[in-house]
Amino acid sequence: MLKTVFHIFLTSVFILAGSVLVSAQAEDRFPDEHSRRREAPPPVGVREMLEKMRIDKEKKDYDEMLARGEDVIKLADQLEKSLGDRGGQLSEADRAKLQSIEKDVKKIRSELGGNDDADDEAKETEGPSGGLTVSSAVSSLKSTSAALLQELKQSSRFSISVPAIEASNATLKLARFLLRK
Amino acid sequence: MIYVRLITLLLAIAAGCVSIVAQGEDETIKVDSSIVILNAAVTDASGKAVRGLDRSKFTILEDGVAMPIKTFDTEDLPFAAAILLDASGSMQDRMSLARAAAIEFLNGLRAGDNAAVYKFDSKVDVLQDFSHSRDLGDRFYDVKADGMTALNDAIFRAAGDLSNRPEKRRAIIVLSDGADTFSKKSSDKALKAAMAANVMIYTVDMSEKDMSGARVQDRGALKNFAEKSGGRFVETPGGAALREAFTRIVNELGTQYTLSYQPANTKSDGKWHSIEVRVARPNLTIRTRKGYNAPKGK
Numbered sequence: 001m002l003k004t005v006f007h008i009f010l011t012s013v014f015i016l017a018g019s020v021l022v023s024a025q026a027e028d029r030f031p032d033e034h035s036r037r038r039e040a041p042p043p044v045g046v047r048e049m050l051e052k053m054r055i056d057k058e059k060k061d062y063d064e065m066l067a068r069g070e071d072v073i074k075l076a077d078q079l080e081k082s083l084g085d086r087g088g089q090l091s092e093a094d095r096a097k098l099q100s101i102e103k104d105v106k107k108i109r110s111e112l113g114g115n116d117d118a119d120d121e122a123k124e125t126e127g128p129s130g131g132l133t134v135s136s137a138v139s140s141l142k143s144t145s146a147a148l149l150q151e152l153k154q155s156s157r158f159s160i161s162v163p164a165i166e167a168s169n170a171t172l173k174l175a176r177f178l179l180r181k
Numbered sequence: 182m183i184y185v186r187l188i189t190l191l192l193a194i195a196a197g198c199v200s201i202v203a204q205g206e207d208e209t210i211k212v213d214s215s216i217v218i219l220n221a222a223v224t225d226a227s228g229k230a231v232r233g234l235d236r237s238k239f240t241i242l243e244d245g246v247a248m249p250i251k252t253f254d255t256e257d258l259p260f261a262a263a264i265l266l267d268a269s270g271s272m273q274d275r276m277s278l279a280r281a282a283a284i285e286f287l288n289g290l291r292a293g294d295n296a297a298v299y300k301f302d303s304k305v306d307v308l309q310d311f312s313h314s315r316d317l318g319d320r321f322y323d324v325k326a327d328g329m330t331a332l333n334d335a336i337f338r339a340a341g342d343l344s345n346r347p348e349k350r351r352a353i354i355v356l357s358d359g360a361d362t363f364s365k366k367s368s369d370k371a372l373k374a375a376m377a378a379n380v381m382i383y384t385v386d387m388s389e390k391d392m393s394g395a396r397v398q399d400r401g402a403l404k405n406f407a408e409k410s411g412g413r414f415v416e417t418p419g420g421a422a423l424r425e426a427f428t429r430i431v432n433e434l435g436t437q438y439t440l441s442y443q444p445a446n447t448k449s450d451g452k453w454h455s456i457e458v459r460v461a462r463p464n465l466t467i468r469t470r471k472g473y474n475a476p477k478g479k
Contacts, residue, residue: 047422048420048421048422051421051422051425052421052422055421055422055425113225113226113227113229113464151233154232155232156432158229158230158428158429158432158433159229159230159231159232159432159436160225160229160230160231160232161231161232161233162231162232162233162234162462163233164233
């Protein structure tokens with residue numbers, strides 16, 4: 001009896017091992033075909049369409065970046081006028097404009113591939129420079145915004161400008177300095 | 182049957198002999214080796230050209246040793262480019278696409294830039310000599326695809342013509358669907374001529390996208406020219422993507438950096454000297470030629 005059970009068990013183990021082996025071989029038989037199917041590029045028409053979509057998106061992003069640069073200049077100009085009218089004091093509306101400038105410039109800088117580095121952060125806590133007044137900071141903000149837009153216009157959607165990143169960093173520092181006042 | 186095989190064998194041997202004799206001709210492009218000029222394209226992670234970097238950010242290494250930078254020029258320098266149009270038989274269905282791409286490139290030239298247009302099949306012809314004109318003559322539109330592919334000869338010829346140009350920035354743009362099948366010059370000789378003339382080679386693969394062994398080899402040849410010379414290999418699915426690729430190339434040529442240095446070793450020993458340019462800003466890629474051969478003294 002025990003011998004029969006042992007035989008049945010042994011046969012089952014052999015059958016199981018055999019089926020596992022066959023299954024593994026079946027999966028391995030056409031590995032190239034499977035990977036070829038996975039790696040096969042999409043048809044030319046599809047790739048062409050995807051490429052057109054990518055180009056259109058790039059053009060749109062570039063135009064939006066330029067529009068943001070124009071907005072920053074307008075806001076800086078309005079700030080300067082408002083400051084002149086209010087005798088050097090920033091109003092709540094001015095602060096809202098500074099926040100918009102900060103948001104726009106951060107977006108521009110991020111699209112240019114720039115970011116705050118450790119040095120910038122350290123300097124930021126001290127302010128752009130000692131002895132800077134609100135009116136001189138606004139005036140500097142206007143000129144760095146103009147420099148930023150000029151650099152953006154000189155670049156194309158195929159290039160990024162290091163001076164544009166630097167101008168956006170300078171504009172951000174001034175905006176943050178003014179927001180702390 | 183035996184006769185056919187014998188004739189084929191004899192023809193193959195004869196063709197081999199012609200090729201060896203032709204490659205043995207020691208036509209070299211003479212260049213001034215007292216100063217090494219490098220054109221460097223700097224791109225960010227998304228492949229966009231990075232402009233406005235200053236001189237202090239660059240380091241040049243020759244054979245691993247840092248060299249002082251003698252001159253540094255940014256994007257304002259004009260460039261000279263040679264467009265090489267493959268007019269071999271296999272390009273028959275893609276000639277209009279290639280023409281459109283070449284026109285796109287010419288339209289992107291700035292006021293001071295110059296370009297010439299060549300066609301190559303079994304031989305190399307100038308369709309339009311170097312000029313800043315954006316208009317192409319009838320010869321350009323009359324080109325018919327026929328014959329073999331003398332790619333190496335075309336690169337060698339264009340490199341020679343570019344070496345006589347006053348512009349420091351020089352490029353060859355190859356529109357082709359495959360590797361050489363007919364040249365007298367070897368690919369090594371063509372590449373050396375381009376590097377001696379400080380020419381970056383941009384290769385645009387115009388082939389159908391089948392991945393047969395022969396096609397992979399052809400692409401490899403085009404890639405090799407681009408990589409060794411500091412240019413770029415462009416693979417396009419055609420149409421809009423091809424025009425985009427050409428606009429990108431013309432933009433990149435206009436935003437390169439041109440650096441020069443004086444080599445420490447001025448021996449005329451014909452030896453290879455490797456060059457590496459580094460830029461002190463994270464996440465940027467810099468492409469330039471991989472080195473140069475010192476001239477050989479007589």
